[in-house]
Amino acid sequence: MSKKKISRRKFLVRTSATGGVLLGAMYFGGCGVVKRKIAGIANTAEAPYTGNTDDPMIWFEVSPDNKITLSSPKVEMGQGTFTGMAQLAADELGVDIENIEVKHAASDSGNIDSFATGGSTSIMSLWVPLRELSATMRQMLVNHGAELLGAEPADVEVTKGNITAKGKTLTYGEIAQKVTEWKVPKTPKLKNINDYKYIGKPVPRVDLHDKVVGASIYxxxxxxxxxxxxxxxxxxxxxxxxxxxxxxxxxxxxxxxxxxxxxxxxxxxxxxxxxxxxxxxxxxxxxxxDREWQTEDIEKMVEVGQGKPVTIQKEGSAKRVLANSDDVISLAYKSPIGGHAQLEPxxxxxxxxxxxxxxxxxxxxxxxxxxxxxxxxxxxxxxxxxxxxxxxxxxxxxxxxxxxxxxxxxxxxxxxxxxxxFSRKEEFQQDTFRPPTHHVLKAKMDESGKLIEAIEHNVSSGDVMYGSPLVPRIAQPLIGSDVGAWRGGMIQYSKIPHYRAVSWRVKLPFATSWWRALGLLANTFAIESFMDELAVKAEMNPVEFRLAQINDDERGSRLKKVIEKAAEESGFQDGVMANGRAMGFAASTDANTPVAQVVEVSIENNEIKVHKVTCVIDPGLAVNPDQIRAQCEGAIIMGMSASMYEKMQVVNGQLTPTIYGPYRMALMKNAPKEINVHILENAETPGAVGEPPLGPIGAAVANAVYRITGKRLREMPLSLG
Amino acid sequence: MKVDFKLNQKEVNVDVDENTPLLWVIRDVLDMKGTKFGCGKAACGACTVHVDGEAVRSCSFAVKFASGKSIRTIEGLSNGEDLHPVQQAWKEEIVPQCGYCQPGFMMATAALLDKIPNPTDEDIDKNIVNICRCGTYYRMRKAIHRAAELKNEAS
Amino acid sequence: MKFRSILLMITLLTVVMVSYNFNEVAEVQLEEQSMEAFGTMMEVVMHKRCMNCHPKGDQPRQGEDSHLHYFGVQRGEDGHGIAALKCETCHQKENNLNSGVPGAPHWHLAPRSMAWEGLSRTEVASVFMNPETNGGKSPEEIEKHMTEDDLVLWAFEPGIGLDGVPREKPPVSKEEFIEAVKIWIANGAKIPSE
The missing domain is CATH 3.30.365.10 (Aldehyde oxidase/xanthine dehydrogenase, molybdopterin binding domain)
Known part of the structure; x- marks a missing residue:
């Protein structure tokens, strides 16, 4: 199939919004308030798209048989981004999604993303630019098609990649073949959201067939x-x-x-x-x-108090309140070194x-x-x-x-x-690991004993962002803290009068880096386990205890809604159920996407068995509800695997184990037989999906186990001993 | 060493070191990339193929043992135009995410259904022990039950 | 005549007595040899290379620490695994030096009746000599099994593990083991009371 490449001509459709908020902000200065501000931005900011946003010529190719190839600057790693992009493009181009083929853009195509594919940002950041590029492309085809048919663009009817005027029809493919000099129109107004055929629908993955017949090329x-x-x-x-x-x-x-x-x-x-x-x-x-490292050496390095502290969140005077109080509850939590263990080396x-x-x-x-x-x-x-x-x-x-x-x-x-x-052993030993973490949480209850007056989260972790080629070295000292390591490490219970989060950073002797959602899993495990312990102390239902301490601002009310919905959909019960199972609750907001999860757990042969998970997520506008569900299911299982089974050790200088099996991971038998995902859409644009649902699962499981056994598991991987 | 075997119903003949893993013969000599390398130690199941109808992890199967046998890979799972019930079910349930481990899972599932046409959840738990990092197990279980239905309908 | 018969009796008695003593000495020697053979044989039998595939439950064990086989591998009805997870899914006719996965002809688990895990060495010997538990095998058949079967003798050539490190072999050589089994069975396969 020969494709005709449209003749390339540089033009400007839309002023590009390059320069990330986060990266842009990094250069402002180094004082504590600024660092906190940066941390705040990183905690909530929507990611702008930093690649090309104004040249449809490098994004689309129209072939004579009316197929459109979308050249994607984002890579497909299972998160479904190709499908989301095809949906955005098909709706604005006015073509059937089956006629769009998404392929990876080679770097010489000019369409490369200056950031990366990661951070749950792809669809969020392309939401506006890709639809605008597609709409511009459509308008351009309409304009030239109208000219070929001797009609006015306004009189042309567009249906499924065809334009019709004066009783004659041309396909986009035919137009592309006939036009030699392209005139670029202004970006037309985007369609009304209700007119979209694909956006918002559970469209099957565009890479589904190839992946089912083994034809996809990795x-x-x-x-x-x-x-x-x-x-x-x-x-x-x-x-x-x-x-x-x-x-x-x-x-x-x-x-x-x-x-x-x-x-x-x-x-x-x-x-x-x-x-x-x-x-x-x-x-x-x-x-x-120089030396032979052991697990204990690493654990000592990441103890809170050992590294460099940076206050990443501060409201009220948590430090003073906690220092002047003699009934402070203080507990510590830990997570191990985690491997990526992805299947393709x-x-x-x-x-x-x-x-x-x-x-x-x-x-x-x-x-x-x-x-x-x-x-x-x-x-x-x-x-x-x-x-x-x-x-x-x-x-x-x-x-x-x-x-x-x-x-x-x-x-x-x-x-x-x-x-x-790489061999598999090399893959395990040369991994860029999820760093181990140590958390110290402190809280003081108010006079009623039902609400938290002051809370502090100290998290120490090996670096995630530092040393990463993604973050300019010059920016690192300015932001001070490790944005990756503390993801999920901020207190979301905004109604508490005094709260504070401190991130301690440590450079470990082996490579540590980003691992799906970075610090989210461990930080949420610590904070949400602690919240559950405080709820029990306060003799409160853990759901009500949480709801009572969240503000009603936009972020807070979205979090409240997922919590309420999860409690309702799961029929949340605090305590052991008639069948001997217990439920566990946890919630988090990561990258501005709140998620609440309720698990139903039993203990069988001294092993924790998760039967059912109810997950409520509010990613804003849901471009593809089915793939959002898939991401939630996957994140839950991957999060369970990491919270319940996985652990890398350092033995006589070597990272081990180096093979699946000894590196225990969730298998089919460990996966819950029921996962119910509910999607709320309390924001008008698409938000993060790939990582946020990984947050609450570890804490939810530990909280359920406590209700059955009376034992608190404060260390991942969760083990009954 | 020269080895003759059937690959997806076609006679093939290769001349390689007799201890070369069948996986690499399929992938690199016969250029069929659907069968994946995951660990090289028969631990993850990404390289699962059928040897005379039995599920075999081809990374740990010396090509000399393939002599005279009939090998089936993901590319040969369907017999023609129609997808194999397992592939069809995988599609209906939209199972794959990154998709890398899926051929191995589908081959293991196809072998399971040949032996146990209506597997229980327990059968699935015990037999399907491949590794999926994206965590698609939840949909896979549904797809395995669906594949059993489709297969029984067809026969 | 009387004297001669007395002499004959004495001679006979002497002969009988001497030969009796002689037999006794020989028998003690044989007994010792047999017990020594038993000990040698059982050092192999009780070794993890043998024990891992004679588990008491439905799952094989593996490795130097005899952990339960990873991935919940099951024995199945015939000891060859289950529908899509046969022993032969991973284990072939010989050790695989590329993957480190061990192999030998008809790689499978011993039947449930031949579970040795947790038994003492005399109990183990009783189990494998008892036709009710050993699949109706005579001592001769047991000898053949133990000295000629490729899967049994794999224990002496266990190859390398997944980490590339050679698997631990039993403390006795294959030749010594075979000899010990033969001596022990030839001498009546007596199991000491321990």
Missing amino acids: GIDATMPDMLHGAVVRSTHIGSKYKRADISKAEKMPGVVKIVVEDDFVGVIANSYTEAHNAKDAIQVEWET NGALAYVDGEKATVMLSTQVVKITRGEVADRLGISKKNVNIIPTFLGGGFGRRLHTPNAVQAAILSKAVGKPVKCY
Whole structure:
């Protein structure tokens, strides 16, 4: 199928709203109030789209058979963004969604996002620009079509990718073929929301068929002619530096084409994956290590009080009230190091041909990957083309792509395409982990004993944002705290007279980074477990206890509504039910999306069994209710897995375990048989969906377990011992 | 070593090291990418295929053992135009998210339904032990029951 | 005549007595040898390489610490696993050096009647010698099973684990084990009272 690319002409449809609120604000200064302000913005801000918002030519391609290809600057990692984008585009273009094919934009298409795919921002940030681009595209086709038919644009009727005037019809495809010089119209008024055919409907995923027949191409599936396979020797011990390698045995292994020794790594190029990895295993590498880390060392580092504190939230005088009171309730909570454990390992297929490089891979940061490859090869960014594929899981794991650089170096060494992938052990040991956390929560009840007078959350965590290529180094000291680590760490109970949150940041000796919703899971686990403990102390129903302490401002009332709805839909009962099960409650607001969850739990053979989860989410306007449900279900199960089973340890300097099984994760048998998701839409635009529903689950489960056993589980993974 | 086997009903012949995992022969020699590499240690199930009708994790199956056998992958799960009931059910329930683990799950499910046409929840829990990081288990369970219905209707 | 018969009687008696003593000595020696063989044999039998697949429940055990097999793997009706999760789903005819997954011909779990987990070594021996629990096998058949079956002898060539580290072998070599089994069975397969 040959596609005709519309002739490219630069034009301006809409003044682009680039420069993120968060990033923009980072440069303002460093005093405490400003840092808090920045923290506040990061806690609530809507993310603007920072890629191209004004050139439909780089977004759309119309083929003669009237199919429209939407070139997506956002990557599809399961979150359903392709489907959401197809919905936005189809409605404004006036075409059937089946006629839209969404594909990843290669970096040389010009349509790259200067941020990343992550942070639950894709649909939220594209809500306006993509509909405007689509509407402009439609108007342009209408205008040129009308001209071809000798009619006025106003007299043209648009139906499903066809325009009709004077009894004659042209398809968009026919128009695109006939027009050589495009005139760009002003962005027309967007359609009324009630006129949308796809937006707001549970449209099946656009990638569904391919994923069901095994036809979707992920990074690891990419191929190029004459491709060889690579493997890179990676250190197994924390902090060890490569010194030298003995490659004599590996060189003689079957299938080995070349062994590349760089200053910082050794790579093998062979004819097959197995041969490359076997030869890699035969390389004797000498590493230099300063010390042998253990889990306890790491745990000590993240104790509250050890790192650098930054006050991220302050209302009233919580510090003073708590200091001057002798009946302060103080409890500590902990979460472990977590692995991403996504199913597709990291790697890349690279072809460096002289001054040009092409890299195919699963990445969440196309632009950063391009920059890193260009820098290392010493070539211009313009000469590096990054072709993103479907991601076999993202979750933040693809925000760091040194694997692209390594594949490029290996390719350069042999002048052929080289595909170089991690083994599963490497994937586990070289992960950019969710850092462990330690939380100290303090509260003082008021005179009635029913309400909180002052509360303070201290969270210490390994860095998430610091050291990330996503955040300019210059901005880091200015914002002071680690925006990622404390996500979900602020107190949402705004009616409490005095509240305060302090984030302690620590740089750990191994790589830590963004993991779906970052600090949200652990922070919500701590805060919402603590709230439950306080409710029990106050002899209050935990739902009423929460509702009584939330303001009725916009944010507060949205949170209240999800809490009320979750209690109602689940028939929330405080205490053990007739069937021996108990319910647990928790809620959070993350990225401006409030979520409440109620779990129904029993204890079987000394294991916690979650039977049913009721989840209420208010993501604002729901572009695709089915995919919002899917994200909630997935986040609940992933959150259960992380809260109940998963734990990485540091043993004699090595991160372990390195394989599924020993790294215990939720399986089919652990998943709740009933998950009821209810969507409230108390905001007019789409908000965050992918991460927020991960927040409450851990606390909800722990709170339910307490009602059955009388025992508080204050440490993830939740274990009955 | 030369190995002959049937792949999705077609005779194939490969000449590779006899201990090469079947997974890599399917993916890289025969260029069918639907079968996925997840762990290389038979722990995640992403590479599940059928060998003479039995579910097998192909990352841990030396190609020499495939000799004379009939191998089926996700690409050969449906026999022609129509999707296999498992694929059809997966579509109806909109199961996949990232989708990477799904071929392995579908192959395991197809093997399960061949042996137990109407699996109970307990059968599903015990037999389907692949790993999905997106957490699609909830929909998968519904899809497995639906696939059983579709398959029984068809036969 | 009387003297001669007396002499004959004495001679006979002596012979009988001497031979009796002789038998006694020989028997004590054989008994010791048999018990030693028993001990050698049981050092292997009681080892985790054997024990992991003779569990008392419905799940195999695995690893050096004999944890329950990951992923809730089940024995199934015939010890070969269940519908879509057979032993052969992961375990093939030989150890897989790429994945570290162990393998041997007809890899499967011992039947429930042959559960050894938690038993003493004499109890284990009673279980595998008793035709009611061992599948109706005679001592000769047991000997053949223990000295020739590839799955039993896999214990001596257990390959590498998932981490690439060689699996621990039983403390006795294959040859010593086979010899011990043969001696013990040849001498009546006596199980000591412990």
